[in-house]
Amino acid sequence: MNKTIKHGGNLYEASDLYGIPLEDWIDLSTGINPRSWQPPEIPISVWQRLPEAEDDLLSVATQYYGCEDLLPIAGSQVAIQSLPYCRQHSRIGIVSPCYAEHPYWWEQAGHDVIRLSSGEIDGLIEGLDVLLLINPNNPDGTQYTLEKLLGWHHLLAKKDGWLIVDEAFIDSRPKQSLLSRFKCMPKGLIVLRSIGKFFGLAGIRLGFIAAEPLLLTQLAQRQGPWAVSHPARWLGALALADQQWQQQTCAFLVKQSDALYQILSDYFQNIHQSHYFCYVPHPQAEQIKHQLAEQGVWVRYFEKPYAIRFGLPKNDKELTKLLIILSCFLRL
Numbered sequence: 001m002n003k004t005i006k007h008g009g010n011l012y013e014a015s016d017l018y019g020i021p022l023e024d025w026i027d028l029s030t031g032i033n034p035r036s037w038q039p040p041e042i043p044i045s046v047w048q049r050l051p052e053a054e055d056d057l058l059s060v061a062t063q064y065y066g067c068e069d070l071l072p073i074a075g076s077q078v079a080i081q082s083l084p085y086c087r088q089h090s091r092i093g094i095v096s097p098c099y100a101e102h103p104y105w106w107e108q109a110g111h112d113v114i115r116l117s118s119g120e121i122d123g124l125i126e127g128l129d130v131l132l133l134i135n136p137n138n139p140d141g142t143q144y145t146l147e148k149l150l151g152w153h154h155l156l157a158k159k160d161g162w163l164i165v166d167e168a169f170i171d172s173r174p175k176q177s178l179l180s181r182f183k184c185m186p187k188g189l190i191v192l193r194s195i196g197k198f199f200g201l202a203g204i205r206l207g208f209i210a211a212e213p214l215l216l217t218q219l220a221q222r223q224g225p226w227a228v229s230h231p232a233r234w235l236g237a238l239a240l241a242d243q244q245w246q247q248q249t250c251a252f253l254v255k256q257s258d259a260l261y262q263i264l265s266d267y268f269q270n271i272h273q274s275h276y277f278c279y280v281p282h283p284q285a286e287q288i289k290h291q292l293a294e295q296g297v298w299v300r301y302f303e304k305p306y307a308i309r310f311g312l313p314k315n316d317k318e319l320t321k322l323l324i325i326l327s328c329f330l331r332l
């Protein structure tokens, strides 16, 4: 693992630093749905057999995403690491702040990376070969309309450029996904999807990339025959088909993020709310992180700009505990 990039979910580190046992933390450091889809027992035959592309994962995923040009990958992280090696030297604009793995891997592959804000895209797109953004953005929750995205894709595709949209956090708003517009992916449009966030199954390492078939073939060759395990494919197909759970989960995420926003709004201004987290730019972010950690609440801290991201508490008990800790221990 690349140690220079910080991620949430690092509870072992939190536990070591603050001397609080793993099981006593309220972990708000990720954007992962804390009420995961509940996997059934996995039959021994699923553990035994090698993964096969002909199982029903792809047909279920096509139904769920509304798009046919999909490649299952071991988490959208795999696409993040592979795509920079599928293009010659390019000028890539990456809307920032963003998930830090994106600029890291494009820089590793030797491309010119230009970090830009969402407001600068229209002014700079003429000079770019690739534009990469996250919709809705992690960490600040910025959302883009489909019309804006399609306009940028049109400009880039005309000159053999790419628009890459990371939709890791879009499942609770399926109509906002570019995949809702394309049964077959047009040239130059690449969309990343994750099973980790909405389904809360980050540990099984499953995601999808949607792109034109030629690029999917290239990526499939890069990752080899057994990159996604059979248990991950088997569980992924069940989760993607479970419409009742998906509807309940959309309602849960809305309710829980509203409740989190309400609690935080007594203490902070300028809260960016998304269905999976609340992002709070704050000059004293480091002190906030430390004061909460001393009480067993682990949040994600950012330095550029200084900010805290609060993931969703998993139940009312955690919400109440957060409320009490903020009111008794936050000293700014």
Ligand SMILES: Cc1ncc(COP(=O)(O)O)c(C=O)c1O
Pocket (backbone or CB within 6 Å): 074, 075, 076, 077, 078, 099, 134, 138, 166, 168, 193, 194, 195, 196, 202, 205, 206, 207
């Ligand atoms: C915006 C974004 N994209 C992609 C990923 C990678 O997700 P995964 O590889 O679990 O699908 C993350 C993980 O936090 C993320 O925040």
